[in-house]
Amino acid sequence: GENVEQHPSTLSVQEGDSAVIKCTYSDSASNYFPWYKQELGKRPQLIIDIRSNVGEKKDQRIAVTLNKTAKHFSLHITETQPEDSAVYFCAASPYSSASKIIFGSGTRLSIRP
Amino acid sequence: GAVVSQHPSWVICKSGTSVKIECRSLDFQATTMFWYRQFPKQSLMLMATSNEGSKATYEQGVEKDKFLINHASLTLSTLTVTSAHPEDSSFYICSAPSGGVTGELFFGEGSRLTVL
Numbered sequence: 611g612e613n614v615e616q617h618p619s620t621l622s623v624q625e626g627d628s629a630v631i632k633c634t635y636s637d638s639a640s641n642y643f644p645w646y647k648q649e650l651g652k653r654p655q656l657i658i659d660i661r662s663n664v665g666e667k668k669d670q671r672i673a674v675t676l677n678k679t680a681k682h683f684s685l686h687i688t689e690t691q692p693e694d695s696a697v698y699f700c701a702a703s704p705y706s707s708a709s710k711i712i713f714g715s716g717t718r719l720s721i722r723p
Numbered sequence: 724g725a726v727v728s729q730h731p732s733w734v735i736c737k738s739g740t741s742v743k744i745e746c747r748s749l750d751f752q753a754t755t756m757f758w759y760r761q762f763p764k765q766s767l768m769l770m771a772t773s774n775e776g777s778k779a780t781y782e783q784g785v786e787k788d789k790f791l792i793n794h795a796s797l798t799l800s801t802l803t804v805t806s807a808h809p810e811d812s813s814f815y816i817c818s819a820p821s822g823g824v825t826g827e828l829f830f831g832e833g834s835r836l837t838v839l
Contacts, residue, residue: 644827653816653830654767699766709820710757711828713767 616714729831
């Protein structure tokens, strides 16, 4: 089955700087890669996703890149703000209308004022 | 977007008792729902896939007799933790796929179970 590895486990950046979180996956059949933000005690929220036919996707301060050959994908947050502090999870799925999603181990991002 | 509602949001029970958690898709039909478990400061671990009208599919290492899943309708899946023990204390979250081309999962609010 799919195995998703994520690093770093914790990340502290100065407000205004960029943050990068990296993930790798094992199943070459995976073609859907969402990123979730989870605040303490709350449900995960989808912040951006990418499919295997796209190498990069951007939404304001958030961007995701995908290297399908290397089975790597990354989340980039620019101009970080205090409200970006949360736990971020990458995930992978061999997408179909009912495919399960496997999560990475999570990155706790802290933004220093 | 689609809404998935989960109930109860938190529950405390005594060791040895059973607890039922409900997951409802409020404005769409879900033939499939996923149940995840999340221990403190850990990731979401998939427990099982709930299939409407048929048996659930459990992930390796998850006891099907302990975590009973019922998906009797297109809008409701239930997870029953039987004979709960303190080590079952966790955050349980259900989710349902959007069913469209996006592949997005919609999550319930989660249920925090504490077993005394």
